[in-house]
Amino acid sequence: MERAKLSSIQFFLLLFMFEMGTAVVVGHMIAAKKDAWLSLLLGMGGGLMLFLISYGLFRYYPSLPLTAYARKIFGPYIGWIVGLLYTIFFLYVAARNVREFSEVLITATMPEIPLLVVAMLFVLTICYVLYLGIEVFARTAEILGVSLIFIGIIGNLFVYVTGTVDPNNLKPVLEYGWKPILETAFYRPMFLIFPFGEAFVFAMLFPYLNRADAVKKIGVASLIVSGLILSYNAALNVAVLGVSEVLRSPFPLLATVGKINFLEFIQRLDALVVITLLITVFFKAGIYLYCSVIGMVDLFRLKNHQQMIFPAGLILAFLSVMMADDMAEHTEEGGTVYIMYAAIPLLIILPVVMLLVAFIRHRLTK
Template sequence: MEKAKIKASQLFVLVVLFEMGSAILVGLGAQAKQDAWISILLGLAGGLGIFLIYYRLFLYYPDLPITSYVQKITGKWIGRMIGFLYVIYFLYCASRVLRDFGELLTSTIYTNTPLIVINCLMIVTIIYGIHKGFEVIARVGELFFMIIYIMAVVGFLLVMFSGLIHLQNLRPVLENGFRPILKTFLGETITFPFGEMVVFTMLLPYINDPKKVKIVCMGGMILSGINITITSVINIAALGTELFVRANFPLLTTISKIRIAEFIERLDVFFMLYLIVGGFFKITLYFYAGVAGAADIFKFDKLQNLSLPLGGFVLFASVTIASNFAEHIKEGLRIVPIYLHWPFQIIIPSMLLIIAFFRNRKKKASQ
């Protein structure tokens, strides 16, 4: 592990920026239509429960990342295998998020720029951040947090004052019953973005005050969950259910509709700035977790030595992961949650916690 320490406030900022990252970008919970906001709140509640599993594991092994303590729980060889799978998982998720933001930029602003060029610029910036160290990444997060939040509040007010909000679009509530909401909750919102807190199992040992981990992380999840829910409500109220479901980037469509006094309009660029910052931190934390995990498993003294080759892997994967954006989204909504998110975010950590509980109870009994 890198010898870095961050404050509780910096951890809070990273949690919020990470959770909101790409969840603001896409139409989260769109399968539940006008009840998407309900599925998001259920996802938040489920995500908080999942985080308590990570937190309990952290209490057992406060100085170790998941790639280390999994070896103590399951044994050296099985633990290394599971840890390696987590490294691949983190890097794969980094490549998926990189593809999300590359597609956004190439389909809106940089329409004549190849996807690989946009993704290459982003990954080079992230590799530079990894070389500077985790403390620097956390301080940059603090710097951008207030700017991003002010922009978000101003954007919300502009949407309100432009008369785009039509609350009747949110009705009827539970039109198709609770089944679509539950299906969306289990298949999407519990794992994305709230279950993605699994990445912090690699980062929690860096906090200088471990006693604040629980309240800081859960507070950051609640704040980001409320923000994502409000964004979803605004998108549905402004666009209507049909357009909300069909739009690739609903918030971008909402922002582009802002017209006030024939003077304030074309605010897409501010939306892009916000999403680039959010995307940077989400990709960076996933990538950092993958690099740190690989360095831990393969016993590298400096994790920075792995950032360039693994950065090349993430860049290559982001371009080849799907032939087009529609395929990428379909894969992300139907395949990834069931075959990747559920095992790595919920099933494996739950099993690790059960084994760790009995192992530690035996130790206490023998003492």
């Protein structure tokens, strides 16, 4: 790992924008329908539990990243394989995020631009900042985080001023009972994993923090803030568009902002959504890519991370384009292959097993 330290505010902003990621634009509310905002709150509660599991592992191994303490827990051979699985998984999820951003950008602003060109330019930008170091990446989060807040305020202001918000679209609450809400939060597609459970990737970054005692407090606060905003965003989309249009739209926020028409003068503010997604996915994909590279450096005992950033970035760009033929296939893969066969084992089952084994090892050592 490089010699770097992250401040508390940098950690808060990195985790906040990581959680926002593509979740702020992409809609996953088929089962819960108008009660998706409630499913998000329940998923946030489950995500907090998963974050506390990663924090528990950090307390046992405060100076080691995930790939290193996996070898301490499972032994050098099984632990190495576990670390490799996480390294590949991080790169795969980064590719999913790059693909979703590229699809939104092409849909909203540049329909004639090839998908590979958009993905390549975006990934190279991420690679350049990461090449300068994680501290530079974190300072960039401080700057762009302020811009993100400003864009959010402006966008919400115009949505309300335009008069397109109809709270009656959210009524009645719990129209279909708790079953679809619980299915959306914890089954398929599950908000427990996307986006809250994905914060387990920060187990690779915890050793960088300059205040280890503040990890729990700041991490929980960031998850709660991001969860409340995502829940509000889901409710706003339904209030503006209605349930049927939200279900039909692959990018509900884009459709919501597209309704803005203030005095027949301020229209077509799709760029606000694209800029928001650009900022959030820049950090989410960047964190995943950086953690994957750190995993490679740790597992293969390389001298530094810089030599691996651009090769890993090229793999990431091509993988994002090749993983699906279109957005429909990409979404279907996310609800089956990603959730069931990758995310649940690596973000729920293995962390729980690692924490139990680490607890037993430390008790036996004492």
